[in-house]
Amino acid sequence: RKSNPPTPPCETNNPELVMSYGDPKTEPSPLKSAMEEACETTSLMGGPNKRVSWTFGLYDFLMKLEKGVGYQLLALLFVVQHILKGFVYEFQYAAVNYIYSEYSLTASQITLYTGVTSLPWSLKPIIGLASDLFPIYGYNRAPYMLIYSIAGTAAFAIVGVTSADTLSQTWLVLAFFTQALQMSSCDLLCEAKYAEKIQENTAIGPAMLSYVWGGQTAFALFADMISGPVLAWSPHAVFAICTVPAALVIVPLAMGYTEETKADPIVVAEKRTKFFAQFEVCFLVAIMTVAVLSLTVCGLASSSPKMNAIASLLAFIGTTTGFLVMLSPTLAKFCAYTVLQTSLTLSTSGASYYFFIDTPTQYPEGPHFTPFFYSSVLGTCSSLMALIGIVIFQRYFSHYSYRNIMLVTNVGYGILSLLDCLFYSRINVRLGIPDHVFVLGTACMESMVLMWQYMPQVIILSYFCPKGMEATMYALLAGLHNLGSSISSTWGAYLLELLHVEPSGAVDESSEFDNLWVASLISSLLPTITVAALFFLVPDVKQGDAVVNPDASVVEGSLWRRWRSED
Numbered sequence: 001r002k003s004n005p006p007t008p009p010c011e012t013n014n015p016e017l018v019m020s021y022g023d024p025k026t027e028p029s030p031l032k033s034a035m036e037e038a039c040e041t042t043s044l045m046g047g048p049n050k051r052v053s054w055t056f057g058l059y060d061f062l063m064k065l066e067k068g069v070g071y072q073l074l075a076l077l078f079v080v081q082h083i084l085k086g087f088v089y090e091f092q093y094a095a096v097n098y099i100y101s102e103y104s105l106t107a108s109q110i111t112l113y114t115g116v117t118s119l120p121w122s123l124k125p126i127i128g129l130a131s132d133l134f135p136i137y138g139y140n141r142a143p144y145m146l147i148y149s150i151a152g153t154a155a156f157a158i159v160g161v162t163s164a165d166t167l168s169q170t171w172l173v174l175a176f177f178t179q180a181l182q183m184s185s186c187d188l189l190c191e192a193k194y195a196e197k198i199q200e201n202t203a204i205g206p207a208m209l210s211y212v213w214g215g216q217t218a219f220a221l222f223a224d225m226i227s228g229p230v231l232a233w234s235p236h237a238v239f240a241i242c243t244v245p246a247a248l249v250i251v252p253l254a255m256g257y258t259e260e261t262k263a264d265p266i267v268v269a270e271k272r273t274k275f276f277a278q279f280e281v282c283f284l285v286a287i288m289t290v291a292v293l294s295l296t297v298c299g300l301a302s303s304s305p306k307m308n309a310i311a312s313l314l315a316f317i318g319t320t321t322g323f324l325v326m327l328s329p330t331l332a333k334f335c336a337y338t339v340l341q342t343s344l345t346l347s348t349s350g351a352s353y354y355f356f357i358d359t360p361t362q363y364p365e366g367p368h369f370t371p372f373f374y375s376s377v378l379g380t381c382s383s384l385m386a387l388i389g390i391v392i393f394q395r396y397f398s399h400y401s402y403r404n405i406m407l408v409t410n411v412g413y414g415i416l417s418l419l420d421c422l423f424y425s426r427i428n429v430r431l432g433i434p435d436h437v438f439v440l441g442t443a444c445m446e447s448m449v450l451m452w453q454y455m456p457q458v459i460i461l462s463y464f465c466p467k468g469m470e471a472t473m474y475a476l477l478a479g480l481h482n483l484g485s486s487i488s489s490t491w492g493a494y495l496l497e498l499l500h501v502e503p504s505g506a507v508d509e510s511s512e513f514d515n516l517w518v519a520s521l522i523s524s525l526l527p528t529i530t531v532a533a534l535f536f537l538v539p540d541v542k543q544g545d546a547v548v549n550p551d552a553s554v555v556e557g558s559l560w561r562r563w564r565s566e567d
Contacts, residue, residue, distance in 0.1 A: 061211075062074070062211075065208070065211060069208070070259075072252070072255075072256075072257040072259055073193065073257070073259070074211070075252050075257055076190060076193065076252045076257045076258065077190065077211065077212055077215075078215065079245075079248050079249055079251070079252055080186050080187065080190040080249060081187070081190060081212045081215060081216055082212075082215035082216060082218070082219045083219060083245045083248060084182075084183055084186060084187075084245065084246065084248075084249055085183055085186075085187050085216055086215060086216035086217070086218070086219030086220045086223070087219040087220065087222060087223045087245060088183065088223075088242050088245050088246055089183055089220070090219075090220040090223035090224060090227075090379075091223040091226075091227055091238055091241070091242055092156070092179065092238060092239060092242050094223070094224070094227035094231065094238070094375040094379060095227070095230075095231055095235045095238035095239065096114070096117075096176065097110060097349075097350070097353045098231055098235035098371075099159065099172065099235050099236070099239075100113065100172075100350075101353075101354070101357075101504075101505045102163070102164045102235070103164050103169055103172070104504045104505060104506070105169070105350075105504060106350070106496075106502040106503070106504045107348075107350035107351035107353075107354060107493075107496050107501055107502055107503050107504070107512075108305045108350060108351075108493040108494070108496040108497045108501075108502060109303055109305075109350065109493070110349070110350030110353065111305075111347055111348065111349055111350035111351070111489050111490075111492050111493040111496060112299065112303065112305055112308055112350075112489065112490055112493035113173050113176070113299065114347065114349060114350070114489045115295075115299070115308075115312075115347070115485075115486040115487070115488070115489025115490045115493070116173060116177065116295065116296060116299030116300070116308075116486070116489075116490075117173060117176040117177050117179075117180055118180060118482065118485060118486050118489070119177070119180075119292050119295060119296050119299075119482075119483075119486050120177060120180040120181040120183075120184045120185070121180065121184045121479075121482040122288065122291075122292045122479045122480075122482040122483040122486065123181070123184065123185075123289065123292055123479070124184060124185075124188050124475045124478065124479050124482075125284075125285045125288055125289070125472070125475040125476050125479050126285055126288070126289045127144075127184070127185050127188055127189075128188050128189070128472075128475055129275070129285060129472070130144075131144045131189060132271060133268070133271055133272050133275060135263045135268060137262075138262035138263045138265075139258075139260050139262065139263070140189075140260065140263060141189045141190075141193060141258050141260060142253050142256075142258045142260055144185065144189060145185065145186050145189050145190075145249065145253055145258075146250060146253050146254075148181060148182045148185040148186060149182055149186060149246065149247070149249040149250050149253070150250070151178050151181070151182060152178055152179050152181065152182025152183070152246050153182075153243055153246045153247040153250075154178075155174075155175040155176070155178035155179045155182075156175075156179055156239050156240075156242045156243040156246050157239075157240070157243045158171075158175050159172065159175050159176075159179075159236065159239040160236050160237070160238075160239035160240030160241075160242070160243055161236070161240065162236075163236070169303075170300055173299070173300060174300065177296065179246075182246065182249075186249055188475070193258055193259075217383075217387065220383060221380060221383055221384070224375070224376060224379035224380040224383055225376055225380055226376070227371075227375040227376055227379065228370070228371050228372030228373070228374070228375045228376030228377070229371075229372060229376070231371035231372075231375055232370070232371045232372060280326040280327070280554075280555045280558070280560065281472060281473075281476075281554075283322065283326060284322055284323065284326055284327075284476055285476065287318060287319055287322045288319060288476065288479050288480070288483065290318075291315040291318060291319050291483065292479075292483065294311060294315065295308070295311055295312060295315055295486065295490070298311040299490075305490070305493040305494040305496070305497045306494055306497070308490045308493070308494070309490050309491055309493070309494035311490075312486075312487040312490040312491060315483070315487065316339065316343055316484075316487055319339065319480065319483060320335075320336055320339055320340075323335040323336065323339075323480065324336055324559065325558065325559045325560050326555060326558055326559075326560050327554055327555060327558055328548070328553070328554055328555060328556050328557050328558055329557055329558070330464075330539055330547065330548055331464050331548065331554055332558065332559075333536070333537040333538075334460065334464065334537060334538060334539070335477065335480055336533075336537055337530065337533060337534055337537035337538055338457065338477070338480060338481050338484065339480050339481070339483065339484040339487075340484075340529070340530050340533060340537075341410075341484070341527060341530040342481055342484025342485045342487070342488055343484040343487040343488050343491065344488070344526040344527050344529055344530060345488050345523065345526070345527050346488050346491050346492035346495055346519075346522065346523040346526060347488050347489045347492035347493075347523075348492050348495070348496060348501075348516070348519050348520060348523055349489070349492075350493070350496065351496055351501045351503060351513070351516050351519065352424075352516075354503035354504070354505060354509075354512075354513075355367075355424065355503070355513055355516060356369045356374055356439075357369055357371070357374055358503065358505065358509070361507055361508070362503075362505060362506065362507055362508070362509055363503070363509060363510050363513065364508075364510060365426060365510055366510075366513075367435035367436070367439070369435075369436075369439075373436065377440070378439065378440065378443055381440060381443070381444050382443050382444060382446075382447040383447070385444040385445070385447045385448045386447045386448065386450070386451045388448060389447070389448035389449070389450075389451035389452055390451055390455070392448070392452075393451065393452050393455050397452060398543055399542065399543065400456075400542070400543065401540055401541060401542045401543070402456050402459075402460050402538055402539065402540075402541055402542075402543060402547075403534060403535070403538045403539070403540045403541075405452070405456045405543070406453065406456060406457075406534055406538055407531060407534060409449055409452045409453035409456075410453065410527060410528075410530060410531050410534070411531060412449050412452075413446065413449045413450065413453060413527075414524055414525070414527060414528060414531075416442060416445055416446050416449060417446070417520070417523065417524035418521070418524050419438075419442050420442065420517075420520045420524070421517045421520050421521050421524070422438075423435075423438055423439065423442070424513070424516045424517040424520050425517040456543060457481075459543055460539075460543075460547060461474060461477050461478070463546060463547040463548065464477065464547060464548060464554070473554055492519075492523065495519055495522060495523070496519055499515040499516075499518055499519050500512070500515060501513065501514075501515050501516050501519055
């Protein structure tokens with residue numbers, strides 16, 4: 001099934017977590033700041049006592065937000081969060097598989113490379129720490145963002161103007177990897193910038209995050225709507241178009257909109273000393289970085305699903321063991337649950353892509369979806385249902401315990417996933433249910449349930465991050481989640497190879513889909529392991545209640561410290 005793109009996982013709308021790796025500013029302002037005033041007086045519907053304008057309060061909202069944080073930051077957020085992360089991310093995601101199909105890659109190869117090119121989202125811990133501890137010419141963010149943006153823009157341009165005849169398979173994957181690196185790094189470093197404003201006054205947090213998330217959603221929906229017609233013209237046109245908005249990031253950087261001051265070498269040295277004194281955190285950042293880079297090299301050097309599955313297994317064991325040993329018991333067990341759940345949700349995206357879009361000459365019995373339906377209609381409806389899922393969650397599910405909501409959503413998503421087996425075995429056709437109706441219904445429901453499954457994990461992570469280490473720990477935990485998603489693609493690729501589900505867009509390849517329903521069945525049933533495990537790994541605490549002592553160390557009571565008799 002075409003699923004929503006992996007939301008650069010574990011994003012948060014909790015203002016306390018959108019923080020830089022530096023020391024927070026803790027001194028309160030004696031006077032009400034402009035940011036407080038903006039937050040208190042801003043309403044997206046014009047306020048209860050105001051007449052609703054034709055902009056529905058958006059103009060006033062932006063003007064008052066600009067008064068509180070400045071136009072420079074709003075412009076930087078518009079380019080990075082709205083255009084790059086909202087539009088570009090969604091637009092290019094819709095075209096990736098179409099490009100892969102031009103290389104006649106098999107389903108397992110597409111699934112494998114999808115995992116490899118998503119690995120930059122797991123590099124956030126080392127990206128953030130490198131920028132904070134090793135400034136370039138005294139500046140922590142702008143130089144790094146500039147380097148990543150130049151590389152990413154070049155990668156978009158290369159894919160946009162080349163073809164399978166002029167660009168090798170390895171260089172194509174490397175280009176996709178570089179594009180993801182630009183998006184993930186600029187996203188993180190931009191978050192650190194607007195975190196400074198939130199740290200100065202947390203009252204502006206809700207308004208700031210409404211601006212960021214609202215813009216991302218709007219531009220992503222726009223990308224979904226236009227992706228179908230552009231793909232019908234040329235998948236390479238998508239990347240050629242993305243070159244321009246990707247390059248736009250350079251403009252606010254060149255104009256100094258990061259508003260950085262040159263770092264004091266003494267302060268930087270103190271940061272390094274403080275960080276390197278935390279052995280456990282250093283170790284986890286190192287093991288995450290080694291795991292990600294190893295999987296990247298393996299994926300680029302070998303297209304064998306078996307070889308990459310073995311490498312992913314080693315990465316899974318190494319990172320999970322590291323987190324279990326180095327962190328406090330409650331946090332360590334939840335980390336194990338997170339990576340277990342994401343890793344066991346095996347991806348069969350490469351096979352489902354060919355199943356959906358193969359023509360009558362390639363797969364006579366298939367649904368034969370057009371690019372417009374597959375990308376624009378299905379993508380837009382799924383995104384809208386995810387938004388509805390957020391509203392329903394906040395209204396009805398926000399008071400459930402973490403264990404109960406994760407139990408219900410895991411079981412519910414598993415049941416919905418079983419419906420895919422009916423589709424892949426073509427039972428829906430024998431029952432008289434049109435393909436378009438069946439897929440649209442199940443995709444929308446799955447998108448909503450996935451959002452219900454995702455949100456409590458974001459919330460609980462906020463309570464696992466101790467004061468003073470919020471950003472570091474959140475980057476680590478989110479990186480572990482992202483790593484599990486990449487592992488699921490690698491293991492899914494090996495499953496497709498074992499079951500001989502290897503369509504490649506060739507003529508008369510119906511037999512390649514014979515066991516796709518079996519792969520879907522296994523992918524649906526494997527996550528039930530986490531259903532049993534969550535009773536042991538997930539704390540039985542209501543959402544909103546404290547999960548651990550916020551003042552306690554994240555390594556207090558860890559196996560490592562107990563072995564060393566430090567606790």
